[in-house]
Amino acid sequence: MQTYDLEANGLRGLNATLQSQSTETNQTSWEVVNPKGSHAIAVGLDAPIEVTVKGSTGYYCAGMNQQATIKVEGSVGPGVAENMMSGQVIVDGDASQYAGATGKGGLLVIKGNASSRCGISMKGIDIVVHGDIGHMSAFMAQAGNLVVCGDAGDALGDSLYEARLFVRGSVKSLGADCVEKEMRPEHLEILKDLLDRAGADSSPEEFKRYGSARQLYNFDVDNAATY
Amino acid sequence: MCGIVGLFLKDQSLAPQLGNMLTDMLITMTDRGPDSAGIAIYGEESGGATKVTLQSPNPKEDFAGLAEELGQHLGAVVSQTDNDTHTVLDVPAGHFEAARATLAEIRPSVQIMSRGEMLEIYKEVGLPKDVAARFDISSMSGTHGIGHTRMATESAVTTMGAHPFNTGPDQCLVHNGSLSNHNSLRRKLRREGVVIQTENDTEVGAAYLTWKMMNGASLGEALESSLEDLDGFFTFVVGTKDGFGVVRDPIACKPAVMAETDQYVAFGSEYRALVNLPGIEDARVWEPEPATVYFWSHNDSPTTTEKAA
Numbered sequence: 001m002q003t004y005d006l007e008a009n010g011l012r013g014l015n016a017t018l019q020s021q022s023t024e025t026n027q028t029s030w031e032v033v034n035p036k037g038s039h040a041i042a043v044g045l046d047a048p049i050e051v052t053v054k055g056s057t058g059y060y061c062a063g064m065n066q067q068a069t070i071k072v073e074g075s076v077g078p079g080v081a082e083n084m085m086s087g088q089v090i091v092d093g094d095a096s097q098y099a100g101a102t103g104k105g106g107l108l109v110i111k112g113n114a115s116s117r118c119g120i121s122m123k124g125i126d127i128v129v130h131g132d133i134g135h136m137s138a139f140m141a142q143a144g145n146l147v148v149c150g151d152a153g154d155a156l157g158d159s160l161y162e163a164r165l166f167v168r169g170s171v172k173s174l175g176a177d178c179v180e181k182e183m184r185p186e187h188l189e190i191l192k193d194l195l196d197r198a199g200a201d202s203s204p205e206e207f208k209r210y211g212s213a214r215q216l217y218n219f220d221v222d223n224a225a226t227y
Numbered sequence: 228m229c230g231i232v233g234l235f236l237k238d239q240s241l242a243p244q245l246g247n248m249l250t251d252m253l254i255t256m257t258d259r260g261p262d263s264a265g266i267a268i269y270g271e272e273s274g275g276a277t278k279v280t281l282q283s284p285n286p287k288e289d290f291a292g293l294a295e296e297l298g299q300h301l302g303a304v305v306s307q308t309d310n311d312t313h314t315v316l317d318v319p320a321g322h323f324e325a326a327r328a329t330l331a332e333i334r335p336s337v338q339i340m341s342r343g344e345m346l347e348i349y350k351e352v353g354l355p356k357d358v359a360a361r362f363d364i365s366s367m368s369g370t371h372g373i374g375h376t377r378m379a380t381e382s383a384v385t386t387m388g389a390h391p392f393n394t395g396p397d398q399c400l401v402h403n404g405s406l407s408n409h410n411s412l413r414r415k416l417r418r419e420g421v422v423i424q425t426e427n428d429t430e431v432g433a434a435y436l437t438w439k440m441m442n443g444a445s446l447g448e449a450l451e452s453s454l455e456d457l458d459g460f461f462t463f464v465v466g467t468k469d470g471f472g473v474v475r476d477p478i479a480c481k482p483a484v485m486a487e488t489d490q491y492v493a494f495g496s497e498y499r500a501l502v503n504l505p506g507i508e509d510a511r512v513w514e515p516e517p518a519t520v521y522f523w524s525h526n527d528s529p530t531t532t533e534k535a536a
Contacts, residue, residue, distance in 0.1 A: 037499035056498050056512070075512060077498060078482060096482065096514055115514050116479055135479075135517065 002027050006041070007034035014041065021047040023067070037077070042070050045087075062089045065106060081108045084125050097134075100127045103144065109198040116153065119146045122163055128198035138165055139175065147194050149202045157210055161217060162224075165210040166191050168202055177216040183209045228378040229390075229403040230256025231483075233464045233494035234504075235371040235471035235523050241490055241505075246367030250359040252493075252500040253374035257355050259496055260378030263389035264358040265350025267399040267466055270369040273344050277323045277396070279316040280340040280347045281330070282386055289334050290314045300329045311361045312386075313340065313349055338387060338424070343397030345370075345468055350389040370525065371471050373464050375401035381409070381428040392430045394421065395437035397468035402429040403481045403496060404460035412456070432457060436465065450474045450520045464494050470524040479517035486510040492523050 030051045039058040045068040056074030066085040075093030084103040094112035103125025116134035124143045132150035141163035151169035158175020191204040232252035283289035294307035303319045341348035349362040375390035391399040409428035439449035462481040
């Protein structure tokens with residue numbers, strides 16, 4: 001286990017060190033102490049390492065992640081795991097605005113609540129929120145899965161493309177072109193897998209599925225495989 | 228951008244450290260706005276007199292013998308405490324409007340920063356650390372206070388364009404965001420007799436709340452109606468003689484974090500601003516909901532009054 005004191009040694013040193021780990025590194029386990037709400041902690045990583053942040057962070061934690069598993073033992077500010085490509089980001093506390101925005105892959109788990117615009121423009125990432133999410137979540141979401149074990153706020157899935165939205169609790173309102181859809185066996189399977197991997201104990205049968213009514217954009221069934 | 232900090236003490240044993248804690252919080256927010264900074268402190272009650280905080284670009288000339296001269300005009304005893312470009316006058320109750328009129332005559336370059344029984348506002352162009360140092364904010368004590376560091380968008384970078392804004396007795400407001408209907412609202416409020424000194428959008432927000440309260444609304448009610456009547460982006464933190472409130476517009480893109488312990492309620496634009504507060508590790512930390520009014524008062528039992536608008 002390597003320990004990095006962010007307060008003593010600075011942000012650039014942390015990210016340069018973590019970014020320089022190759023896929024064959026022996027230093028697979030890192031601990032970041034004294035994060036004190038700092039921005040851009042553990043961004044741009046591209047190695048199968050495990051990073052644990054011992055406290056709450058500010059903006060853009062774990063952005064652009066590839067391969068790494070980043071765990072935050074606290075809450076995160078706006079834009080956690082933005083544009084994630086692969087790997088995992090796990091937040092023990094709450095997440096502020098636009099968690100997992102534009103993510104293309106990997107798994108983001110938020111054990112508390114996420115606020116507004118969670119999963120905005122997501123492009124393939126999987127997001128599991130144990131608590132509630134705020135308004136305008138999954139706005140223009142293109143691909144991937146957003147799983148919410150609590151409630152969703154206003155205008156869920158506005159202008160949605162082909163992302164799947166699963167909500168266990170209530171939805172305050174659906175956004176334009178977002179509708180409730182039938183939960184088929186393949187969806188229950190996807191959901192079960194995500195809930196297991198996210199350590200959520202909800203049962204897939206308790207969820208409802210929401211998706212695009214495909215009235216707002218030029219959907220052609222011949223292109224369905226692209227999503 | 229802009230950075231906001233606020234601290235409302237439940238445990239008055241922390242009162243001597245209020246200025247120090249607020250200064251530390253505000254300096255942490257410097258990179259959210261380096262144009263100008265200001266702090267509103269609710270300190271010792273003046274025992275019925277009105278504390279009038281003044282600012283002058285020429286403090287030496289303007290503040291020399293000011294209390295005495297003003298007192299002669301008013302036929303009352305006025306005292307003054309100078310602090311760099313600011314001075315705090317103690318004007319006997321009932322003389323404020325006369326004092327304002329007299330000041331405009333005898334000291335035309337002097338600006339009124341605030342008035343009230345407890346409130347003092349110190350603000351200037353410059354970085355939070357420099358502004359806080361020149362007024363020695365760290366040494367000030369009080370029951371609650373609000374700080375702001377500005378990245379100007381809607382009006383010029385001047386002392387008068389800095390936050391907090393005071394438009395009624397012991398009321399102050401700071402703002403992160405921008406209002407888009409401030410011109411029409413300013414005209415309307417001026418017609419109603421509310422004094423608005425600048426072309427700044429935030430001052431209109433403050434004046435709006437003052438006007439609502441002049442017409443019988445509580446601060447909580449005024450904040451709720453602001454959600455209807457103000458157009459634009461805002462996270463507001465407001466102070467009154469015994470209270471402290473927070474409201475965000477329904478879009479809520481301007482950041483806000485709150486923390487509450489048995490000792491205090493704290494506000495920061497970012498969590499970074501709160502990390503050095505005592506007991507923050509065990510505080511309840513949350514993001515205030517959009518279009519929801521939060522209010523704490525020393526008058527009530529110290530509990531959250533949350534009401535969906």
